[in-house]
């Protein structure tokens with residue numbers, strides 16, 4: 429069976445060597461193409477999605493157990509990077525009347541949560557979306573709602589109210605995770621949006 433190989437070791441060895449060089453060229457070329465593609469695709473381009481880093485670059489995950497537990501009980505634990513520090517301070521200073529609910533915390537928990545929010549606030553975080561939040565606000569403006577931030581308002585103003593307030597599975601724009609399927613992981617990419625009863629949003 430293998431007599432051919434045993435008798436002619438050199439030519440087959442050379443053949444293998446040549447094949448390796450060609451393979452190296454082909455694989456190297458592929459790397460260049462994918463790299464170029466991702467560079468051209470920009471922040472949410474095809475290339476980055478292929479490589480799988482888009483989610484990482486745009487996601488704003490919440491990594492604080494106390495915050496997730498205390499502030500994720502009634503709604504999504506909103507990413508701190510969606511409001512400036514001055515908004516969080518104001519909101520945390522009025523928890524006994526929190527949009528009509530009592531969301532008061534023990535003093536030490538309130539301090540710890542406030543610290544976490546302020547440290548990771550839109551004007552401190554350096555995240556891409558945070559920069560957009562900050563740029564859309566006037567100096568000193570301190571909205572208590574993410575849904576009142578002009579950048580967020582702008583991103584949703586084309587969605588008809590029958591799909592939000594008039595949609596029994598959504599009811600309010602404040603319920604981010606009703607439509608943003610990866611909101612818990614901090615991702616608000618438009619590629620992960622599915623409006624209940626409607627589906628993906630193409631604009």
Ligand code: HEC
Pocket residue numbers: 498499500501502503506519523526527529530531541572573574575576600601602603
């Ligand atoms: C007892 C329930 C409850 C708890 C606990 C709670 N919230 Fe809320 N939160 C609400 C309600 C109700 C609203 C108003 C939702 C609406 O208008 O649809 C709200 C709204 C918000 C909004 C504005 C969302 C928007 O419309 O953009 C923010 C920000 C927020 N909460 C932050 C927090 C933080 C931070 C904590 C933890 C300290 C917290 N919440 C704990 C009930 C709660």
Ligand code: HEC
Pocket residue numbers: 510557574575580583584586587591592598600601602603604605606607608616617618619621623629631
């Ligand atoms: C009714 C469903 C719905 C709800 C609820 C909702 N969104 Fe959206 N959101 C969308 C859709 C659809 C788009 C894409 C709009 C477009 O591409 O024109 C979007 C876009 C965005 C974008 C921009 C994404 C991008 O890559 O440009 C951000 C950021 C965002 N939403 C954040 C939020 C936050 C934060 C909340 C909650 C406070 C929220 N959304 C609630 C449907 C929703």
